Amino acid sequence: MAPRPTAAQRRHAALRSALDEQLAALGAPPYSGPDLPEPVLSACARALLRAHRGGLTPHRPAVRAVVRATLAELAARHPGQALEVRVPPYGAVQCLAGPRHTRGTPPGVVETDPLTWTALVVGEVTWADSVASHRVSASGVRADLSAVLPLWPRPDGTPPRASDPADSH
Template identity: 45%
Template structure:
């Protein structure tokens, strides 16, 4: 299981770079292939889980991934008390810093459920969305 939770920074940068044009301008760039989108979503979510280890918040990006992150009380059964859920494009925009947590939530593109769900904001972005070759974040943002 540990191998699934980790994300190689080089692969993560490459996966995000493959979808970067689409993330910046949905109308002008063609949508990425499902496999490209899945790779970028999974790798960035696993990067979040690696930089913010824990199990108090569950981040869901259907249909591709769900990860637990952020230190605190561990959840093991049933519906978690702290859930973040969004679509793949919004997740990648959050993960790259192209959109903030508050803005995505206000626009109805991000659901934050539970008192600790909003804490993901301090750990995002996990890669930079402002360059052609994003760099993984080293610390909470």
């Protein structure tokens, strides 16, 4: 009997499938880069943002896979329970070192929509602009994620762009 895939393997398989489906919806060839978690995740995030910018509805499984994987990556890189990051309806994680809470609303909460979150984690928009434009709700003393986002540098090495007020997610 074959061993049961781990949660990380299942997430990666879902992400690969979602990436190829999103690329197909964009009329692009399937992903041919390295089959490693970070490059696949980054490529999927960028593909769904490209679909959104092109006036297409991003592929829902791609959005779900990207949000869940990037939240897991954030929690793995910055463990703790001082801040809860919520991206409804797809997920929430606790991260950052600090006071631990066990019930009710944590001392710090960040909440945003899936496309804004995706743009933040890949450096398409800045934390400050997203908060100022009310696309991110952040409360609590540890609710500033500007030091930990984006999760990956932009491919061209440029800093995140300022948000365009007309670009609503």
